Amino acid sequence: MNSGNPSALRHLLDPIRSDLVSVEEEIARMLSTRSDALRTLLEHVSRFAGKRLRPALTLLAGRMFGRVDGEHYRVGAIVELIHTATLVHDDILDESSMRRRVETINNKVGNETAVLLGDYIFATCFKEAALLEDRFASRYLSEIVAIVCRGEILQVHHRNDFEMTEEVYFRIIEEKTAALYAAALRCGAHIAHASEEQGLALASFGTKIGSAFQIIDDILDLTGEESAVGKSLGTDIEKAKMTLPLMRLRDAAGMADASQLQEALTRGKADARRELVPILEKYGAIQSARETAFQLVDEARQLLDGLPDVPERAYLAHIADYVLSRDR
Amino acid sequence: MNSGNPSALRHLLDPIRSDLVSVEEEIARMLSTRSDALRTLLEHVSRFAGKRLRPALTLLAGRMFGRVDGEHYRVGAIVELIHTATLVHDDILDESSMRRRVETINNKVGNETAVLLGDYIFATCFKEAALLEDRFASRYLSEIVAIVCRGEILQVHHRNDFEMTEEVYFRIIEEKTAALYAAALRCGAHIAHASEEQGLALASFGTKIGSAFQIIDDILDLTGEESAVGKSLGTDIEKAKMTLPLMRLRDAAGMADASQLQEALTRGKADARRELVPILEKYGAIQSARETAFQLVDEARQLLDGLPDVPERAYLAHIADYVLSRDR
Numbered sequence: 001m002n003s004g005n006p007s008a009l010r011h012l013l014d015p016i017r018s019d020l021v022s023v024e025e026e027i028a029r030m031l032s033t034r035s036d037a038l039r040t041l042l043e044h045v046s047r048f049a050g051k052r053l054r055p056a057l058t059l060l061a062g063r064m065f066g067r068v069d070g071e072h073y074r075v076g077a078i079v080e081l082i083h084t085a086t087l088v089h090d091d092i093l094d095e096s097s098m099r100r101r102v103e104t105i106n107n108k109v110g111n112e113t114a115v116l117l118g119d120y121i122f123a124t125c126f127k128e129a130a131l132l133e134d135r136f137a138s139r140y141l142s143e144i145v146a147i148v149c150r151g152e153i154l155q156v157h158h159r160n161d162f163e164m165t166e167e168v169y170f171r172i173i174e175e176k177t178a179a180l181y182a183a184a185l186r187c188g189a190h191i192a193h194a195s196e197e198q199g200l201a202l203a204s205f206g207t208k209i210g211s212a213f214q215i216i217d218d219i220l221d222l223t224g225e226e227s228a229v230g231k232s233l234g235t236d237i238e239k240a241k242m243t244l245p246l247m248r249l250r251d252a253a254g255m256a257d258a259s260q261l262q263e264a265l266t267r268g269k270a271d272a273r274r275e276l277v278p279i280l281e282k283y284g285a286i287q288s289a290r291e292t293a294f295q296l297v298d299e300a301r302q303l304l305d306g307l308p309d310v311p312e313r314a315y316l317a318h319i320a321d322y323v324l325s326r327d328r
Numbered sequence: 329m330n331s332g333n334p335s336a337l338r339h340l341l342d343p344i345r346s347d348l349v350s351v352e353e354e355i356a357r358m359l360s361t362r363s364d365a366l367r368t369l370l371e372h373v374s375r376f377a378g379k380r381l382r383p384a385l386t387l388l389a390g391r392m393f394g395r396v397d398g399e400h401y402r403v404g405a406i407v408e409l410i411h412t413a414t415l416v417h418d419d420i421l422d423e424s425s426m427r428r429r430v431e432t433i434n435n436k437v438g439n440e441t442a443v444l445l446g447d448y449i450f451a452t453c454f455k456e457a458a459l460l461e462d463r464f465a466s467r468y469l470s471e472i473v474a475i476v477c478r479g480e481i482l483q484v485h486h487r488n489d490f491e492m493t494e495e496v497y498f499r500i501i502e503e504k505t506a507a508l509y510a511a512a513l514r515c516g517a518h519i520a521h522a523s524e525e526q527g528l529a530l531a532s533f534g535t536k537i538g539s540a541f542q543i544i545d546d547i548l549d550l551t552g553e554e555s556a557v558g559k560s561l562g563t564d565i566e567k568a569k570m571t572l573p574l575m576r577l578r579d580a581a582g583m584a585d586a587s588q589l590q591e592a593l594t595r596g597k598a599d600a601r602r603e604l605v606p607i608l609e610k611y612g613a614i615q616s617a618r619e620t621a622f623q624l625v626d627e628a629r630q631l632l633d634g635l636p637d638v639p640e641r642a643y644l645a646h647i648a649d650y651v652l653s654r655d656r
Contacts, residue, residue, distance in 0.1 A: 035482060041481070089444070092443055093444070109382065112420070112421040115417050115421060116481045116484065119447075119450065119477045120478060122447065122451070123470075123474035123477055124472075130466050130467045130471075131467060137369055141456075143451075145454065145455075147447035148451075150448060152361070152444050153448060154367075183435075
């Protein structure tokens with residue numbers, strides 16, 4: 001997540017502010033430890049705290065079908081901490097030095113501690129998931145990390161694969177990013193006794209807005225300003241990862257421009273993104289990827305039509321729009 | 329684990345051979361995947377397969393109190409896979425190139441994939457733990473990984489800490505190594521309806537033999553032959569980790585010899601272990617550490633006295649002795 005348009009989201013989350021405070025309390029409890037070595041590291045990690053979009057989805061899904069309670073707060077805290085653990089490990093993979101304007105763990109204390117700290121936070125999530133009363137949520141959350149990792153491994157597997165298909169791209173982003181959105185929503189709905197059909201509709205909504213979120217992230221990695229986005233950019237080119245805007249460029253560009261893209265990926269320098277911007281614009285590749293993200297959000301909003309007409313439904317629709325507004 | 333005296337253990341495990349086959353089937357099922365990218369990696373990891381000491385403990389604890397069944401096989405597979413995941417990540421931390429005579433994942437496909445693959449295997453363990461019928465085992469196993477990570481983080485925290493106390497050393501090895509032995513035994517006993525007191529006695533047995541195991545491992549890291557042990561050695565000195573034999577040397581040695589040790593740790597070259605062997609012998613540091621391991625095994629065997637006098641009790645006593653026999 002990045003900080004594009006943060007005040008807009010903060011405003012969107014006002015109706016669930018007090019519930020989010022309870023989620024924060026659960027996060028603090030889960031990360032509390034008597035180990036000095038760990039405490040210092042965990043305090044640093046909590047400085048990465050984002051806007052708590054994933055717990056917000058759990059809370060809104062719960063409120064759509066009833067009252068939210070401690071079980072929702074715990075699920076919200078777990079999905080946020082799963083996300084946090086993946087960030088700690090992702091920063092190692094991407095060799096990032098900055099995350100939400102704070103030094104990354106790998107940069108601060110080395111890769112070794114970052115590996116172990118990510119493991120510790122994952123383990124904490126699983127321990128807490130095992131303690132949930134709702135066995136559906138307990139099992140669902142335990143499965144989701146394997147899916148996230150599978151998506152990331154697929155992405156690493158396709159590095160330097162200039163011919164990667166969009167089918168593979170969408171599988172990667174659904175697994176590595178969108179699956180956690182879907183889980184946050186579906187577990188929130190389940191605990192509030194929504195029907196299976198309603199839970200599946202919300203999961204599908206989550207998959208679509210999570211995928212849109214990732215597409216926008218991939219665009220920002222090419223066109224964003226590090227000072228505005230608050231994290232290292234250009235990492236996809238550096239790591240020779242094909243993303244949607246690059247695939248749209250590849251498919252639209254003539255021989256000469258496509259080979260400039262291929263050459264940039266092979267060279268693997270983050271700065272190459274500057275050279276690519278003119279040809280990305282020339283072929284409308286950014287615009288084409290952005291349109292796909294808009295379409296996904298449109299489909300997501302349509303899924304809400306079949307759900308109860310309560311204020312939370314409108315809030316979820318606004319969050320879907322917010323995902324796109326990050327692209328500024 | 330290493331391959332010291334493997335035929336001895338193989339013989340010890342003969343009485344539970346068919347149960348171990350069932351554990352292997354569970355491991356294969358848990359690691360089965362439709363992802364080609366993952367399958368190749370997981371097949372490589374299964375070449376690290378050791379002697380399955382941890383699942384053997386689960387099976388023996390179960391048989392001590394009744395019949396073992398599918399739940400035992402699943403718990404045995406989970407403890408083995410937790411161990412496997414920690415090996416994949418440990419090899420990154422230690423920059424090891426060889427593990428059980430097979431190339432490590434980090435050496436073969438890079439640190440990034442090794443981080444993700446370890447995460448995936450951990451996640452698979454948690455997913456399977458969440459599916460167990462026995463909620464005690466489910467929750468215990470979900471907690472154990474956090475404890476293992478906490479021990480490893482404490483160890484990294486005390487790198488280059490020449491003054492580290494033995495109290496800290498024992499906390500590190502109990503958490504990073506022995507806790508999983510204790511869990512394997514306690515869960516096996518619980519599923520077979522042992523009393524809490526019996527479960528705790530077995531857990532304590534596991535803590536003691538697991539600690540002895542780690543002490544012998546730390547001795548082998550200094551004195552072993554890579555060709556015999558089958559993995560990279562000298563990593564503790566390379567990573568400036570104080571281990572029991574080094575602490576015994578520090579405390580017994582005069583100024584000149586202690587500063588040679590400190591200098592070797594600061595320099596951080598694996599080969600320095602060769603230079604240290606003469607002074608380790610001069611001060612009886614290896615012997616002193618080995619005696620502590622023997623004493624732990626002795627205490628462990630005494631704990632068995634209060635447990636049912638069945639063949640499995642004798643098998644566990646033999647396994648306790650085996651832990652020491654690795655030191656050859």
